[in-house]
Amino acid sequence: MKKYFSSLNILSSEELNRMDPFLTVRDIKKGDFLIQANRICKEIVFIKSGVLRSYFTDSEGIETINCITFEGEMMAAFSSFIKQTPTDENIQAIMDTKVEALQKADLEYLYQTSAEWQKLGRILTEMQYLKLEERIISFQKDDATKRYQLLEKNNSEYIKHIPLHYIASYLGISTRHLTRIRKSIL
The missing domain is CATH 2.60.120.10 (Jelly Rolls)
Incomplete structure (x- = not known):
């Protein structure tokens, strides 16, 4: 601090x-x-x-x-x-x-x-x-893809430790939609 x-x-x-x-x-x-x-x-x-x-x-x-x-x-x-x-x-x-x-x-x-x-x-x-x-x-x-990309860009080392349903809730989307977004940008 x-x-x-x-x-x-x-x-x-x-x-x-x-x-x-x-x-x-x-x-x-x-x-x-x-x-x-x-x-x-x-x-x-x-x-x-x-x-x-x-x-x-x-x-x-x-x-x-x-x-x-x-x-x-x-x-x-x-x-x-x-x-x-x-x-x-x-x-x-x-x-x-x-x-x-x-x-x-x-x-x-x-x-x-x-x-x-x-x-x-x-x-x-x-x-x-x-x-x-x-x-x-x-x-x-912004659309959900852009919000996810920004979150991932700024916090990539932590994203892998956060359950997908938490990330989806934070982005205001379903886990299924988040999975599609992640597949489309890989």
């Missing part, structure tokens, strides 16, 4: 070091949850290795994946984290995953005591918004 924050060129080394006492490293085993529905998200994590998926379950028990997050990215149940209300989503490890976690209370303390940390918080929020907007536009503009 520190290296990632440093790459944004917002915090000085001294400001970056202020988060050291608050960071915790945790392993999440494949199939275990970072957070489950109806709980309040109290931390934001940076994925050091592995993959997490965020999904919702409808009234019929059908899961829909809205986000797959890879090594080097931030993850949280963001609306729950911001509003401190129960989340509707589940965040689960697709494979053994190592994360660095920063608790909401500690992040708020850093915001309250530093203008640079406030700026970092704003930039991170803007980046999450842009990522969400890109995903929405991609669903409106």
Whole structure:
């Protein structure tokens, strides 16, 4: 997380070091949850290795994946984290995953005591918004083949570890359609 924050060129080394006492490293085993529905998200994590998926379950028990997050990215149940209300989503490890976690209370303390940390918080929020907007536009503009190719291009080393039905759900298509796409581009 520190290296990632440093790459944004917002915090000085001294400001970056202020988060050291608050960071915790945790392993999440494949199939275990970072957070489950109806709980309040109290931390934001940076994925050091592995993959997490965020999904919702409808009234019929059908899961829909809205986000797959890879090594080097931030993850949280963001609306729950911001509003401190129960989340509707589940965040689960697709494979053994190592994360660095920063608790909401500690992040708020850093915001309250530093203008640079406030700026970092704003930039991170803007980046999450842009990522969400890109995903929405991609669903409106691009076909499933293009969405798959982009996912595969950016995360090829992990794609082989993700079950096809997860990828299909994330792309908003059936597993059968995903299989046809994969065959057509090989």
